[in-house]
Amino acid sequence: ASSKAYGDRVASHSNRAAQDLLRTMERKQSNLCVSVDVTSKAAFLAVVEAVGPFVCLIKTHVDVIADFDADLVEQLTQLAAKHDFLIFEDRKFADIGNTVSLQYAGGIYKIASWSHITNAHTVPGPGIIAGLAKVGLPLGRGLLLLAEMSSAGNLATGAYSDQTIAMARAHRDFVVGFIAMQRPSGPADEDFLILTPGVQLGSKGDALGQQYRTPREVVFDSGCDVIIVGRGVTGSGESINVEEVQHQARRYRDEGWSAYRERIASN
Ligand code: UP6
Secondary structure (H helix, E strand, C coil): CCCCCHHHHHHHCCCHHHHHHHHHHHHHCCCEEEECCCCCHHHHHHHHHHHHHHCCEEEECHHHCCCCCHHHHHHHHHHHHHHCCEEEEEEEECCCHHHHHHHHHCCCCCHHHCCCEEEECCCCCCHHHHHHHHHHHHHCCEEEEECCCCCCCCCCCHHHHHHHHHHHHCCCCCEEEEECCCCCCCCCCCCCEEEECCECCCCCECCCCCECECHHHHHHHCCCCEEEECHHHHCCCCCCCHHHHHHHHHHHHHHHHHHHHHHHHHC
16 A cells, blocks of 8 residues: 555545545645644634644644534534545544443534544454544444554554454444554555654654654655654644744645655655
8 A cells, every 4th residue: 555646545445534535635635644733722723723824734622622513513614625634533432332422422522423434442442443443434424543652662553553453344334444653564455544643853752652753754765655743733832833833734735745755656
């Protein structure tokens, strides 16, 4: 999959969210996902409006937004249509199937109703996939499994990562790929989407265990598909400088896309 153009991989996926993401990447010439980890609705919408033209995907943590409400979802959905991107709520579900189906469909956030893609840890076993699929598949949603993490000392390695990949293979209708640091090896015709956080230019990490690599290391060296960039684009504080955010989004979009062009040209 890593040698093929994004647009040529649509046919390898049966899941609508995966197909839509690949088509969006090709159309917008962007493999950038911005992670909008800010804590007010106003800052959130300002960042999304600023980076919208440059991204294929917006990643959210809606539970950190102090004044979250239904109107935020409405406005986010409108911005997704206006700027042509998909939405990924980075919920990292991690409970038994029955509980995650309730968390995914309901509560305050009603994630399944607006988020095209979400993700889950595999620590509970395959029941978590079945519980989420029950809610998400009828809506055309897609799931990513956390096969690896970017943070120092994390336990998602070795046999855990391998068994996560095996669980994904058994649920290809709903599981579209992984949060991972590299493309896993597999049959030549196997096509998972690899979305990778821990990306920043000019910093190796933060004070709480985050570890950063560059877009080129992620996309060219490791064969990943989507770079997920948070503070590299938004900055660390709550005050949003729209011009700077836009400048960084363009920069990461350009870096990610040229690493991808280099990858498909060299294969
Ligand atoms: N994230 C990681 N590493 C993982 C999984 N998820 O950093 O292994 C998420 C974080 C954050 C974003 O929850 O939202 O990706 C990274 O943000 P940053 O670029 O500001 O470090």
